[in-house]
Amino acid sequence: MADARDDGPILVFLGPTLRVEDARAVLDAIYLQPAAQGDILLAAHAFRPRAMVLIDGQFEDRPAVRHKEILWAMAQGIIMVGGASMGALRAAELGDFGMIGVGLIYRWYRRWALSSRIEVRGSLSALVPDDAVAVHSGPAELGFLQLTDALVDLQRTFSTLMRRRVISAAERAQLTTMARNMNFRDRTLAAVLGAAGWTDGRIQEVRQTAVYQKREDALLALHTAPRLAREAQMAGDQNSWTATNTFIRDLEAGGIDSKLVNTYKLNP
Structure with missing residues:
Protein backbone atom coordinates (compact mmCIF):
# COMPACT_ATOMS: atom_id res chain seq x y z
CA MET A 1 0.00 0.00 0.00
CA ALA A 2 1.42 3.38 -1.04
CA ASP A 3 0.92 6.82 0.39
CA ALA A 4 1.98 10.35 -0.47
CA ARG A 5 5.15 11.21 1.45
CA ASP A 6 6.46 14.59 2.49
CA ASP A 7 9.91 13.48 1.30
CA GLY A 8 8.64 11.73 -1.82
CA PRO A 9 9.86 12.70 -5.28
CA ILE A 10 8.32 15.13 -7.71
CA LEU A 11 7.04 13.52 -10.88
CA VAL A 12 6.90 15.43 -14.17
CA PHE A 13 4.84 14.35 -17.19
CA LEU A 14 6.78 15.83 -20.08
CA GLY A 15 6.89 15.42 -23.85
CA PRO A 16 7.26 17.76 -26.83
CA THR A 17 7.07 21.03 -24.89
CA LEU A 18 10.57 20.77 -23.42
CA ARG A 19 13.50 18.42 -23.80
CA VAL A 20 14.11 16.26 -20.75
CA GLU A 21 17.77 17.30 -20.75
CA ASP A 22 16.77 20.95 -20.41
CA ALA A 23 14.19 20.10 -17.76
CA ARG A 24 16.69 18.18 -15.61
CA ALA A 25 18.92 21.25 -15.55
CA VAL A 26 16.11 23.08 -13.77
CA LEU A 27 14.52 20.45 -11.53
CA ASP A 28 15.78 17.17 -10.12
CA ALA A 29 12.68 15.03 -10.61
CA ILE A 30 11.42 11.79 -12.09
CA TYR A 31 10.44 12.46 -15.70
CA LEU A 32 7.68 10.42 -17.28
CA GLN A 33 6.05 10.37 -20.70
CA PRO A 34 3.06 12.64 -21.44
CA ALA A 35 0.16 11.58 -19.24
CA ALA A 36 -2.81 9.66 -20.56
CA GLN A 37 -5.74 8.00 -18.83
CA GLY A 38 -4.56 5.95 -15.87
CA ASP A 39 -0.97 7.21 -15.81
CA ILE A 40 -1.39 9.41 -12.75
CA LEU A 41 -2.93 6.55 -10.79
CA LEU A 42 -0.17 4.14 -11.81
CA ALA A 43 2.61 6.66 -11.18
CA ALA A 44 1.27 7.43 -7.71
CA HIS A 45 1.47 3.77 -6.72
CA ALA A 46 4.88 3.29 -8.32
CA PHE A 47 6.69 6.32 -6.87
CA ARG A 48 4.68 7.63 -3.87
CA PRO A 49 5.36 11.25 -4.88
CA ARG A 50 4.78 14.37 -2.86
CA ALA A 51 3.87 16.27 -6.02
CA MET A 52 3.22 15.83 -9.72
CA VAL A 53 3.78 18.41 -12.46
CA LEU A 54 1.57 17.89 -15.48
CA ILE A 55 2.95 19.59 -18.58
CA ASP A 56 2.25 17.36 -21.57
CA GLY A 57 -0.54 14.87 -22.10
CA GLN A 58 -1.58 12.36 -24.74
CA PHE A 59 -4.94 12.60 -26.47
CA GLU A 60 -4.86 10.81 -29.83
CA ASP A 61 -3.57 7.25 -29.51
CA ARG A 62 -4.73 7.01 -25.88
CA PRO A 63 -7.57 8.67 -23.95
CA ALA A 64 -6.57 11.94 -22.31
CA VAL A 65 -5.88 12.06 -18.58
CA ARG A 66 -9.18 12.25 -16.72
CA HIS A 67 -10.18 15.11 -14.43
CA LYS A 68 -11.38 12.53 -11.91
CA GLU A 69 -7.93 10.97 -11.82
CA ILE A 70 -6.32 14.27 -10.90
CA LEU A 71 -8.93 14.80 -8.19
CA TRP A 72 -8.14 11.31 -6.88
CA ALA A 73 -4.43 12.19 -6.63
CA MET A 74 -5.13 15.40 -4.73
CA ALA A 75 -7.38 13.50 -2.31
CA GLN A 76 -4.36 11.35 -1.45
CA GLY A 77 -2.36 14.44 -0.50
CA ILE A 78 -0.39 14.62 -3.76
CA ILE A 79 0.15 18.21 -4.86
CA MET A 80 -0.87 18.67 -8.50
CA VAL A 81 0.75 21.44 -10.56
CA GLY A 82 -0.09 22.15 -14.20
CA GLY A 83 1.20 24.45 -16.89
CA ALA A 84 2.24 25.03 -20.51
CA SER A 85 0.14 22.46 -22.36
CA MET A 86 -2.37 19.83 -21.20
CA GLY A 87 -1.31 20.81 -17.69
CA ALA A 88 -2.45 24.40 -18.19
CA LEU A 89 -5.81 23.25 -19.51
CA ARG A 90 -6.47 20.80 -16.66
CA ALA A 91 -5.27 23.29 -14.03
CA ALA A 92 -7.69 25.92 -15.35
CA GLU A 93 -10.53 23.42 -15.24
CA LEU A 94 -9.65 22.12 -11.76
CA GLY A 95 -8.35 25.28 -10.08
CA ASP A 96 -11.44 25.50 -7.88
CA PHE A 97 -10.66 22.01 -6.58
CA GLY A 98 -7.06 22.69 -5.63
CA MET A 99 -4.93 22.03 -8.69
CA ILE A 100 -2.23 24.70 -8.98
CA GLY A 101 -1.78 26.43 -12.34
CA VAL A 102 1.41 28.15 -13.48
CA GLY A 103 2.21 30.43 -16.38
CA LEU A 104 0.65 32.72 -18.95
CA ILE A 105 -1.15 29.96 -20.87
CA TYR A 106 -2.78 28.73 -17.66
CA ARG A 107 -3.95 32.26 -16.91
CA TRP A 108 -5.44 32.55 -20.40
CA TYR A 109 -7.37 29.34 -19.96
CA ARG A 110 -8.42 30.25 -16.43
CA ARG A 111 -9.54 33.76 -17.32
CA TRP A 112 -11.68 32.70 -20.23
CA ALA A 113 -12.76 29.29 -18.94
CA LEU A 114 -16.44 30.23 -18.70
CA SER A 115 -16.80 32.92 -21.33
CA SER A 116 -15.05 30.90 -24.03
CA ARG A 117 -16.97 27.69 -23.44
CA ILE A 118 -20.39 28.74 -22.18
CA GLU A 119 -21.35 32.35 -22.77
CA VAL A 120 -20.02 33.09 -26.24
CA LYS A 214 4.79 26.78 -23.88
CA ARG A 215 8.49 26.24 -23.23
CA GLU A 216 8.69 29.33 -21.02
CA ASP A 217 5.68 28.23 -18.98
CA ALA A 218 7.10 24.72 -18.62
CA LEU A 219 10.38 26.08 -17.28
CA LEU A 220 8.46 28.30 -14.85
CA ALA A 221 6.45 25.31 -13.61
CA LEU A 222 9.65 23.36 -12.98
CA HIS A 223 11.33 26.29 -11.23
CA THR A 224 8.40 26.88 -8.88
CA ALA A 225 7.19 23.32 -8.28
CA PRO A 226 9.23 22.65 -5.10
CA ARG A 227 8.07 25.88 -3.49
CA LEU A 228 4.46 25.37 -4.52
CA ALA A 229 4.55 21.84 -3.14
CA ARG A 230 5.94 23.02 0.20
CA GLU A 231 3.36 25.79 0.51
CA ALA A 232 0.49 23.48 -0.37
CA GLN A 233 1.67 20.84 2.10
CA MET A 234 1.84 23.44 4.86
CA ALA A 235 -1.68 24.61 4.04
CA GLY A 236 -2.85 21.04 4.49
CA ASP A 237 -5.94 21.37 2.29
CA GLN A 238 -7.24 18.05 1.05
CA ASN A 239 -10.32 17.33 -1.02
CA SER A 240 -12.72 14.47 -0.58
CA TRP A 241 -13.07 12.09 -3.49
CA THR A 242 -15.71 9.64 -4.64
CA ALA A 243 -15.32 7.14 -7.45
CA THR A 244 -17.91 7.12 -10.22
CA ASN A 245 -18.97 4.11 -12.24
CA THR A 246 -17.86 5.87 -15.41
CA PHE A 247 -14.36 6.45 -14.04
CA ILE A 248 -14.02 2.83 -12.92
CA ARG A 249 -15.22 1.57 -16.29
CA ASP A 250 -12.72 3.85 -18.06
CA LEU A 251 -9.86 2.41 -16.03
CA GLU A 252 -10.92 -1.16 -16.65
CA ALA A 253 -11.33 -0.47 -20.37
CA GLY A 254 -7.72 0.71 -20.38
CA GLY A 255 -6.54 -2.50 -18.74
CA ILE A 256 -5.91 -0.84 -15.35
CA ASP A 257 -6.89 -2.61 -12.14
CA SER A 258 -9.62 -0.43 -10.64
CA LYS A 259 -8.74 -1.78 -7.17
CA LEU A 260 -5.77 0.59 -7.21
CA VAL A 261 -8.23 3.40 -6.56
CA ASN A 262 -9.10 2.03 -3.13
CA THR A 263 -5.78 0.51 -2.06
CA TYR A 264 -3.90 3.80 -1.95
CA LYS A 265 -3.49 4.88 1.66
CA LEU A 266 -5.35 8.13 2.26
CA ASN A 267 -3.56 10.72 4.37
CA PRO A 268 -5.18 11.19 7.80
Missing part, protein backbone atom coordinates in the same frame (compact mmCIF):
# COMPACT_ATOMS: atom_id res chain seq x y z
CA ARG A 121 -18.64 31.33 -29.27
CA GLY A 122 -16.94 34.36 -30.69
CA SER A 123 -13.67 36.22 -30.27
CA LEU A 124 -12.94 34.97 -26.77
CA SER A 125 -13.49 31.32 -27.65
CA ALA A 126 -11.10 31.74 -30.56
CA LEU A 127 -8.42 33.04 -28.19
CA VAL A 128 -7.91 29.86 -26.20
CA PRO A 129 -9.57 26.81 -27.79
CA ASP A 130 -8.60 23.46 -26.32
CA ASP A 131 -6.37 22.66 -29.30
CA ALA A 132 -4.41 25.89 -28.91
CA VAL A 133 -1.69 23.97 -27.05
CA ALA A 134 -1.81 20.85 -29.23
CA VAL A 135 1.13 19.89 -31.43
CA HIS A 136 1.99 16.93 -33.61
CA SER A 137 5.02 15.08 -32.27
CA GLY A 138 7.27 12.15 -33.04
CA PRO A 139 7.17 8.81 -31.19
CA ALA A 140 8.49 8.12 -27.72
CA GLU A 141 11.66 6.62 -29.23
CA LEU A 142 12.52 10.08 -30.57
CA GLY A 143 11.65 11.83 -27.31
CA PHE A 144 8.28 13.08 -28.57
CA LEU A 145 10.07 15.50 -30.88
CA GLN A 146 7.79 18.45 -31.66
CA LEU A 147 6.93 18.57 -35.37
CA THR A 148 4.44 21.45 -35.49
CA ASP A 149 3.88 24.74 -33.67
CA ALA A 150 1.22 25.37 -31.04
CA LEU A 151 -1.37 28.04 -31.74
CA VAL A 152 -0.52 29.83 -28.49
CA ASP A 153 3.12 30.10 -29.56
CA LEU A 154 2.13 31.45 -32.97
CA GLN A 155 -0.23 34.00 -31.42
CA ARG A 156 2.53 35.22 -29.13
CA THR A 157 4.93 35.37 -32.08
CA PHE A 158 2.53 37.41 -34.20
CA SER A 159 1.88 39.81 -31.32
CA THR A 160 5.62 40.29 -30.84
CA LEU A 161 6.09 40.98 -34.55
CA MET A 162 3.36 43.60 -34.41
CA ARG A 163 4.89 45.33 -31.39
CA ARG A 164 8.21 45.45 -33.24
CA ARG A 165 6.41 46.94 -36.23
CA VAL A 166 7.39 44.05 -38.47
CA ILE A 167 3.72 43.49 -39.27
CA SER A 168 0.60 45.62 -38.85
CA ALA A 169 -2.36 44.91 -36.60
CA ALA A 170 -4.35 43.85 -39.65
CA GLU A 171 -1.61 41.42 -40.69
CA ARG A 172 -1.48 39.99 -37.20
CA ALA A 173 -5.23 39.40 -37.27
CA GLN A 174 -4.97 37.76 -40.68
CA LEU A 175 -2.11 35.45 -39.69
CA THR A 176 -3.83 34.51 -36.43
CA THR A 177 -7.02 33.60 -38.25
CA MET A 178 -5.10 31.51 -40.74
CA ALA A 179 -3.31 29.67 -37.94
CA ARG A 180 -6.56 28.98 -36.09
CA ASN A 181 -8.11 27.53 -39.22
CA MET A 182 -5.27 25.04 -39.69
CA ASN A 183 -5.38 21.57 -38.16
CA PHE A 184 -2.85 21.31 -35.35
CA ARG A 185 -1.11 18.46 -37.24
CA ASP A 186 -0.23 20.90 -40.05
CA ARG A 187 0.17 24.13 -38.10
CA THR A 188 3.68 25.57 -38.33
CA LEU A 189 5.01 29.09 -38.52
CA ALA A 190 6.38 28.41 -42.00
CA ALA A 191 3.06 26.99 -43.20
CA VAL A 192 1.10 30.02 -41.97
CA LEU A 193 3.51 32.60 -43.35
CA GLY A 194 3.91 30.70 -46.61
CA ALA A 195 0.14 30.60 -47.07
CA ALA A 196 0.14 34.37 -46.53
CA GLY A 197 2.60 34.80 -49.40
CA TRP A 198 5.81 35.39 -47.45
CA THR A 199 9.11 34.51 -49.13
CA ASP A 200 11.36 31.80 -47.73
CA GLY A 201 13.99 34.38 -46.84
CA ARG A 202 11.58 36.48 -44.84
CA ILE A 203 10.20 33.40 -43.09
CA GLN A 204 13.70 32.42 -41.99
CA GLU A 205 14.30 35.90 -40.59
CA VAL A 206 11.08 35.82 -38.57
CA ARG A 207 11.79 32.30 -37.30
CA GLN A 208 14.72 33.70 -35.31
CA THR A 209 12.32 35.83 -33.24
CA ALA A 210 9.64 33.19 -32.68
CA VAL A 211 8.16 33.08 -29.16
CA TYR A 212 7.84 29.68 -27.47
CA GLN A 213 5.44 30.43 -24.65
